[in-house]
Each structure stands twice: as structure tokens, then as C-alpha cells.
Amino acid sequence: MLKNGTDLNYETNFQLLCAVILSAQTTDISVNKATPNLFEKFPTPQAMAEASLEEIRQNIRSIGLSNNKAKFLKNMSQTLLEKFDGEVPENREDLISLPGVGRKTANVVLTNGFNIPAFAVDTHVNRVTKKLHFVPQNSSVEEIEKLMSDKLPEQMWYPAHHSILLFGRYQCVARKHDHNECLQRIKESLPEDEVAESAFEKMALELEDPSTISF
Numbered sequence: 001m002l003k004n005g006t007d008l009n010y011e012t013n014f015q016l017l018c019a020v021i022l023s024a025q026t027t028d029i030s031v032n033k034a035t036p037n038l039f040e041k042f043p044t045p046q047a048m049a050e051a052s053l054e055e056i057r058q059n060i061r062s063i064g065l066s067n068n069k070a071k072f073l074k075n076m077s078q079t080l081l082e083k084f085d086g087e088v089p090e091n092r093e094d095l096i097s098l099p100g101v102g103r104k105t106a107n108v109v110l111t112n113g114f115n116i117p118a119f120a121v122d123t124h125v126n127r128v129t130k131k132l133h134f135v136p137q138n139s140s141v142e143e144i145e146k147l148m149s150d151k152l153p154e155q156m157w158y159p160a161h162h163s164i165l166l167f168g169r170y171q172c173v174a175r176k177h178d179h180n181e182c183l184q185r186i187k188e189s190l191p192e193d194e195v196a197e198s199a200f201e202k203m204a205l206e207l208e209d210p211s212t213i214s215f
Contacts, residue, residue, distance in 0.1 A: 006020075006028070006108060006112050006162075007028040007029075007032070008020065008023060008028050008031060008032065008035075009032045009035060009036075010035070010039075011039070012043070013088040013109065013113040013114075014043075014044060014045055014080070014088055015035070015039050015043070016088075016108075016112055016113050017076070017088050017095075017098075017101070017105075017109050017113075018035070018038070018039075018048070018073055018076075019031055019032075019035055020105045020108050020109060021069060021072050021073065021100045021101065021105060022034070022035070022060060022063055022069055022073075024065070024069075024105075025064055025065060026063050026064045026065075030062065030063055030064075031063060033062065034059065034060050034062050037059050038056070038059040038060060041055070041059060042055075042056070042059075044086070045077040045078075045080040045081050045086045046077075046081065046086060048073055048074060048077035049074060049077040049078045049080075049081055051074065053070050053071060053074055054070075056070040056073055056074055057070040060073075069100070071099075071100075072099050072100025073100070075099035075100070076098045076099045076100050076101065079097075079098050079099060080098065083097075088109065090110065090113070090114045090116065091110075092106045092107070092110060092118075095109060095110070103120075103121075103141065103142065103145070104120045104121055104122050104141070106118075107119065107120035107121075107145075107161075108120050111157075111158045111161075117154045117155065117157045117158060118157055118158065118161075119145050119148050119149045119152070119157040119158070119160065119161050120145075120158075120161050121141045121142075121144045121145050121148075121161075122165060123168075124164065124165045124167075124168030124169050125144070125161060125164050125165055125168065126141060126144060127168055127172075127174060128164050128167055128168040128172050129144055129164065130144075131172060131179075132172075132203060132207070133203070133206045133207060133210065133213050134147075134148065134151070135147045135148065148160065148161075167182075167185075167186075171185055179207075183204060183207070186200065186203075187200055
């Protein structure tokens with residue numbers, strides 16, 4: 001299995017692309033429950049393109065927005081065949097040209113499918129980077145990606161994305177919670193050195209007094 005850091009299950013880059021498209025506005029767990037049957041029946045762009053929308057939808061009906069996602073999978077597969085000889089492209093511009101593929105999806109595919117560094121911004125990353133004042137509150141998804149990529153060395157882009165994503169999914173959640181517990185979890189995870197201690201103190205101060213923030 002070609003898994004890198006994603007929780008999605010897949011065996012080929014085409015299946016990875018399908019799984020990431022399906023993961024929009026739903027959980028990876030839900031996607032992983034639906035994709036075994038889907039990939040068994042339609043493992044390739046050719047098979048997916050030749051399937052009817054209803055056949056595809058029936059295999060993903062447990063996932064939210066199944067009607068739209070079935071259309072994306074079929075149209076994306078047809079486009080792969082027509083424009084890319086059935087191969088998933090390994091650059092962002094071509095990936096984004098595919099139906100149902102946005103910048104976040106493209107970045108996840110680039111990183112997990114081709115080991116190309118990228119910092120993907122999903123709902124969790126968007127929320128947590130703003131909550132912790134890593135980026136300005138009015139930052140767009142693309143601005144967050146650029147700001148975080150500028151702050152971090154290239155080899156840290158994907159590990160940082162994945163860590164922030166998991167932190168937002170399981171600890172610093174969207175619903176109301178005690179944010180002091182989030183800060184404690186961060187502190188416990190940091191190495192015991194002056195650089196980490198100074199960085200944590202700066203973050204804690206900015207959370208308490210946003211006027212001290214500088215980007």
C-alpha cells in the first residue's frame with residue numbers, strides 16, 4: 001500500500017485520487033468503509049469512466065454528497081483518459097484541471113502519491129493555524145499554504161500539515177473545549193530545549209494578548 005501519512009486506504013495513485021475526492025466534507029473512516037467495494041469494481045480510470053453514475057453512486061451512497069461525488073469520479077476518470085493517457089499527473093496545475101480536484105486534494109496527492117513536498121490546507125488546518133495565530137485570521141486557504149510553507153523548511157511541509165490536521169481532528173476540535181488542554185498537549189510534545197521553550201512562550205503570549213502578534 002502506498003500510504004505515507006494519510007489515513008485513507010488505497011493501492012494506486014488513481015485510487016488515492018478517488019479517495020481524497022471522496023473525503024471532502026466527510027471522515028476518512030467513512031471513505032475507507034466505502035472504497036473497498038468501489039475499487040474492486042472500478043480499480044482503474046477506464047473501469048470508472050465506463051461505469052454508470054448510478055453504479056458509482058451505489059458504491060459510495062454511505063458517504064455524504066454521493067451524487068456529486070459520483071459525477072466527479074466519472075468525469076475525473078474520463079478526463080484522465082482523454083488528456084493524460086489514464087495516468088494521474090504529478091504536477092499541481094494538471095491535477096487541479098481534473099473535475100472535483102482542488103488545491104488541497106492536489107497537494108495531498110502530490111505528497112502521498114509522488115513524494116513531492118506540499119502543505120495541504122483542509123478545514124482542520126485552516127482552523128487550527130488561525131486559532132494558534134500561526135497566520136492572520138483573514139487568511140485565505142492559499143495564503144495559509146504560502147505563509148506556512150515560507151515559515152517551514154520544505155521537508156517539514158507534509159509532517160506539519162499532518163500533525164496540525166490530527167491535532168485539530170482529535171484535540172483542538174471545532175466544538176467548545178478547554179483550550180488550555182490543547183496548549184498543555186503542545187507543551188508536552190515539544191523537545192526540552194531553549195528554542196522550543198521560547199517558541200512555546202511566544203505562542204502562549206500571543207494567544208493571551210493578540211496585540212503582540214507579528215507575522
